[in-house]
Amino acid sequence: xxxxxIKDLTIAHVGPINLExxxxxxxxxxxxxxxxxxLMLKAIADIIPASGSLSLGDINSINVLAPxxxxxxxxxxxESQWWHDTVGEHFKLANLDLELFQQLxxxxxxLDWQTSRCSTGEKQRLALLRTxxxxxxxxxxxxxxxxxxxxxxxxxEALLKTLATQQQIPILxxxxxxxxxNRVANRHLVMRExxxxxxx
Amino acid sequence: MNSVIPLSAIDLGIAASLVVLLALLTWxxxxxxxxxxxxxxxxxxxxxxxxxxxxKYLFDSSNPALIMLIAFVMVAVAGRExxxxxxxxxxxxxxYGLGTLSMFISSFAITIFSLSLIVSPEPWYxxxxxxxxxxxxxxxxxxxxxxxxxxxxxxxxxQRAVIEQRLMLGEDWRSAIRDIARQSLRTGMIPIxxxxxxxxxxxxxxxxxxxxxSGSSPFEAAKYQIxxxxxxxxxxxxxxxxxSWFGAKRxxxxxxxxxxxxxxxxxx
Numbered sequence: 001x002x003x004x005x006i007k008d009l010t011i012a013h014v015g016p017i018n019l020e021x022x023x024x025x026x027x028x029x030x031x032x033x034x035x036x037x038x039l040m041l042k043a044i045a046d047i048i049p050a051s052g053s054l055s056l057g058d059i060n061s062i063n064v065l066a067p068x069x070x071x072x073x074x075x076x077x078x079e080s081q082w083w084h085d086t087v088g089e090h091f092k093l094a095n096l097d098l099e100l101f102q103q104l105x106x107x108x109x110x111l112d113w114q115t116s117r118c119s120t121g122e123k124q125r126l127a128l129l130r131t132x133x134x135x136x137x138x139x140x141x142x143x144x145x146x147x148x149x150x151x152x153x154x155x156x157e158a159l160l161k162t163l164a165t166q167q168q169i170p171i172l173x174x175x176x177x178x179x180x181x182n183r184v185a186n187r188h189l190v191m192r193e194x195x196x197x198x199x200x
Numbered sequence: 201m202n203s204v205i206p207l208s209a210i211d212l213g214i215a216a217s218l219v220v221l222l223a224l225l226t227w228x229x230x231x232x233x234x235x236x237x238x239x240x241x242x243x244x245x246x247x248x249x250x251x252x253x254x255x256k257y258l259f260d261s262s263n264p265a266l267i268m269l270i271a272f273v274m275v276a277v278a279g280r281e282x283x284x285x286x287x288x289x290x291x292x293x294x295x296y297g298l299g300t301l302s303m304f305i306s307s308f309a310i311t312i313f314s315l316s317l318i319v320s321p322e323p324w325y326x327x328x329x330x331x332x333x334x335x336x337x338x339x340x341x342x343x344x345x346x347x348x349x350x351x352x353x354x355x356x357x358x359q360r361a362v363i364e365q366r367l368m369l370g371e372d373w374r375s376a377i378r379d380i381a382r383q384s385l386r387t388g389m390i391p392i393x394x395x396x397x398x399x400x401x402x403x404x405x406x407x408x409x410x411x412x413x414s415g416s417s418p419f420e421a422a423k424y425q426i427x428x429x430x431x432x433x434x435x436x437x438x439x440x441x442x443x444s445w446f447g448a449k450r451x452x453x454x455x456x457x458x459x460x461x462x463x464x465x466x467x468x
Contacts, residue, residue: 046455047364066456071370081365083379134370 002057004044004073004138004170009052011036011043014194016052021138021170026161028181029174030199031191037174038078040191041140044172045075056137074136078143078174080127082115090115090130100129103159105152120147125156132163139163139171145180157184204414216241258327267327271334275304278342285346288353288463290450295464298446299345306439307337310431318427336407336428337435340392344436345443348388352447353463355380363458373452381448388440392433399429 004021014036021027031037043050046061046069054061054073061069084090088111098108104125118126124147131139144160145153161184163169175181181188188199219241227234258266279300289295311334315321321329356363359380366376399405400422404412407428411421453459 042364045368047367047457049453049455049457049459067367067370067372070368074370075368077361077365077368079361081362083362083366130369 002137002170004172005053005055006044007053007055009040009043009050009054011039011048011050014039014043014191015050017196019172019189019196021172023168023170024164025186026164026171026173026184027187027189028185029172029189029191029196030176030181035191036194037191038142041075041142041172041174044140045070045073047075071134072137073140074131074134074138075140076128076131076142076144078146080123080130082118082123085114085116087111087113087115087118087126090126091133096133100132100159104129104155121149121152124148125152128156137169139169139173141171141173143174143176145175153180160184212245216245255327255331258331262323262327264323264325267325267330270331271308274334274338275300275307278303278338281342282346282349286350286353287466288357289349290353290447290462291464294450294462298450299349299443302439302443302446303338303341303345306442307334307341307435310435310438311337314427314431332407333428333431337431340432341435341439343391344388344440347391348384348440348444349447351384351387352381352444353451355383356451356458357460357463360458360460367456367458373448373456373458376456376458377448377451381444384444384447385440388444389437392436396429396433399425405429 003023004019006017006019009015009017009019017040019027029037029040039048042048044054046054046066054069056069056072061073064072082090091111093111101108101110106126106129110122110126113122115123124144128141128144139160141160145156148156157180160171160173164171173184175184189196190199219237223234223237223241226237254270258270279296282299282303283289283295286295290298311330312324314333315330316324319329319333324330356377363376363380367373395405405425405428408421408425411424412418416424450462451458451460
């Protein structure tokens, strides 16, 4: 149960961004392509350099080792990457939550699948499971249902809403779909010319 | 047969005519390398004759300060060569420094080790031994380091998304770049592995050929060649490991973020 606080976050011509994500809150972010949404998510995950300050609860990001910050403030990129031959090699098998796999329609044998044979949609859902396997305290999702069919989109939305409510995880969710934003968002922000504004 | 048959200017001229013939052929085939070929051949003549002159003076004087100076000039030039052979070297002094430092540490350490413990000339830095050995070491280490660094930086550039994804999942920089660094090491060490595997069966190595031509006993020449091969293998391997490690580290900042803007953008 932590609040993510972003203060004066500035990356090149994006920002300064000030934002607070409360426990369990889903904040949706939209805006034209190239407006800096993905850049902002990367900066919050401390993947790219930016000025300003980030904190989770009362812990500032600079006081935490970067890999630990990234596990806690987990970013799911729009396009997932896979580097091992099989799906299972991308997971730490010891702490696997098979129930989550089942909720997204996967049986255990999916771990033996060749990554090169997975469809884009399968990869996107598996990438979400891989991110959740780190037990993050805050989620940054870059179009997490961008490659999914309508049914799977609803399944993923339901799973994420449950996570937000039950585990009080704040979620910053980039989406281009107004229907989706209406279904999941507690708040809707828009990125315009590198600045965040409340959607009206 | 103990004396060398001396070569006259006419002898070298006849050999040069072969290169000129090749240049004509490449010009006729529109390969666009005739000019480079002739310039490279001219450089060979000038550089090697100069080397001959310098070595003659060096062997006569055996001045340790002068040997040191020549050795440093050799490393400095090799370092530049390593940098220009990379598609995306690091920007600024790092581009030159990383490869040069790795080569310097590895080839000096191995050469000094071999001179003092194995060959043991008197004094240990006797230029007839130290300069050719260091030259062989640098020539090969240079190729190994250039290949390693080129593979490392090019792969990191191409696989940016994978490296960043691994960082996003909480891997540290070592783990995120491990596969790429390993591959770069393999790439850097392939030439020497091939050379060792083929030595004596498919090819007679350059130095051994030289010794045979100058009248050494074939067995003695073979032993020197073995020594050289092992020195080169160790030197190339250690330099490749160092350059790969230094390079990989330089690709990330203190917050373990991938910093590809530290690499040069290739022209054209």
